[in-house]
Amino acid sequence: MRGLFRDVKTELWRSYHWQIQNRIKTKEELKRYIRLTPEEEEGIDKTYSLYPMAITPYYLSLIDPEDPQDPIRLQAVPRAVEVDEKVQALGEPDPFKEEGSIPGLTHRYPDRVLFTLTTFCAVYCRHCMRKRIFQEGERARTKEEIDRFVEYLKSREEVREVLLSGGEPLSVSNEKLNYVLSKIREVSHVEVIRIGTRLPVLAPQRFFDDELLGILERHSPIWINTHFNHPREITEESAEAVERLLRHGVPVNNQTVLLKGVNDNPEVVLKLMRELLRIKVRPVYLFHCDPVKGAVHFRTSLEKGLEIMEYLRGKISGMGIPTYAVDLPGGKGKVPVSPNYIVKREGQTYLFRSPLDGFVEYTICDAEAP
Numbered sequence: 092m093r094g095l096f097r098d099v100k101t102e103l104w105r106s107y108h109w110q111i112q113n114r115i116k117t118k119e120e121l122k123r124y125i126r127l128t129p130e131e132e133e134g135i136d137k138t139y140s141l142y143p144m145a146i147t148p149y150y151l152s153l154i155d156p157e158d159p160q161d162p163i164r165l166q167a168v169p170r171a172v173e174v175d176e177k178v179q180a181l182g183e184p185d186p187f188k189e190e191g192s193i194p195g196l197t198h199r200y201p202d203r204v205l206f207t208l209t210t211f212c213a214v215y216c217r218h219c220m221r222k223r224i225f226q227e228g229e230r231a232r233t234k235e236e237i238d239r240f241v242e243y244l245k246s247r248e249e250v251r252e253v254l255l256s257g258g259e260p261l262s263v264s265n266e267k268l269n270y271v272l273s274k275i276r277e278v279s280h281v282e283v284i285r286i287g288t289r290l291p292v293l294a295p296q297r298f299f300d301d302e303l304l305g306i307l308e309r310h311s312p313i314w315i316n317t318h319f320n321h322p323r324e325i326t327e328e329s330a331e332a333v334e335r336l337l338r339h340g341v342p343v344n345n346q347t348v349l350l351k352g353v354n355d356n357p358e359v360v361l362k363l364m365r366e367l368l369r370i371k372v373r374p375v376y377l378f379h380c381d382p383v384k385g386a387v388h389f390r391t392s393l394e395k396g397l398e399i400m401e402y403l404r405g406k407i408s409g410m411g412i413p414t415y416a417v418d419l420p421g422g423k424g425k426v427p428v429s430p431n432y433i434v435k436r437e438g439q440t441y442l443f444r445s446p447l448d449g450f451v452e453y454t455i456c457d458a459e460a461p
C-alpha cells in the first residue's frame with residue numbers, strides 16, 4: 092500500500108506526527124513522487140497564496156502516479172481551474188452563511204450547534220466546502236475562544252447536540268481536545284457530541300493513539316462523521332482506524348460528496364458503499380457538491396446524483412444507501428432528493444415503479460387510510 096514510501100520504517104509510517112511533519116506542501120516536493128502535468132504545475136503556482144496545498148505521505152501513497160485523472164489526485168493536487176475567473180465568479184466563499192458573531196460558532200438548527208475548532212487540515216481537499224478557511228493560516232481556537240463558545244452553549248437550553256468541525260478538529264492536541272470535550276460535558280442539556288473529521292481518510296494513524304481513543308470514550312456519547320469519497324480510500328489503515336474507534340464505543344458515519352471526475356459514476360459509488368459497510372461505517376449522506384468559490388468545477392448535474400441513487404436501489408441493502416441531499420444556500424437547511432417511485436395515484440391506490448422490474452399497484456385499505 093505504501094508504494095512511493097516503501098522505504099519508510101513502519102513505526103514512522105504509523106505515526107500521525109510523522110505523517111503531519113512530512114506533508115508535501117510544495118511543487119518541488121511533489122515532483123519527487125509524481126510526474127506533474129502542466130495543468131497541475133500551473134495550478135500549484137497559481138493557487139499557492141489563495142488555496143495552499145498540503146498532502147500527507149499516506150494520502151499521496153494512494154495516488155496512481157501514472158494517472159493524471161486519478162480520483163485521489165483530483166482531490167489533493169491543485170489545478171489552475173480553481174482560480175479561473177469564470178469558476179471563481181460562480182461560487183461563494185460562505186454559501187451557507189456559517190460565519191456568525193462568535194468566532195467558529197454556527198447555530199442554524201435550534202437543537203444543534205457547529206463549532207470549528209481549528210483551520211488546520213492534514214490535507215487541503217480541493218473540493219472543500221470551507222475552502223475560505225485555507226486563507227486563514229493554520230490556527231486552533233484558543234482556550235478563551237472555547238470558553239466563549241461554551242458560555243453561549245450554557246445560555247441556549249434548546250441545544251442537545253454539538254458538532255465539532257474544522258478544519259480538522261482532531262488535529263488539535265489531546266490536551267486541548269480533552270479540554271473542549273470536558274467543558275461541553277459540563278453543559279447538562281448537551282446530550283450528543285459529533286465530530287466531523289476526515290482523518291480516517293487522510294491520516295488514519297491519528298487513531299492508533301490510545302490516549303486519543305481514551306479521551307473519546309470518556310466523553311461518550313461521541314459520534315464520528317467522516318468523509319470517504321472513493322473506494323480506493325478504504326485501506327487496511329483506514330479500516331484499522333474505524334475498528335479502534337468502534338472498540339472504544341465511537342460509531343462512525345460517512346458523508347460522501349458527489350464530485351465530477353472522482354465518483355460521479357454509479358459503479359464507483361456502489362463499490363464505495365459496499366466497502367464502507369464492510370469496514371462497519373454507515374453511509375449516511377451523499378451530498379450534492381456545494382457552490383463554493385474555487386470548487387464549482389467539481390459540481391455535477393442533479394440528474395447524475397439521481398441516476399446514482401436509482402442504480403443503488405436493489406443492489407445493496409437499505410443500510411448501504413445514503414440519503415442524497417442538497418444543502419440549500421443561505422443556511423436554509425439540507426433537503427433530501429430522491430428518485431420518484433410513485434407513478435400514479437387513484438384514491439387510495441398507488442402505482443409504484445419497482446426498483447427491480449416493472450410496475451406494482453398498492454392499495455391502502457380503508458382502516459389504514461387517513
Ligand code: SF4
Pocket residue numbers: 211212213214215216218219220221257258259289
Ligand atoms: S479535511 Fe475537511 S475541512 Fe479539511 S480541507 Fe478536507 S474537506 Fe475541508
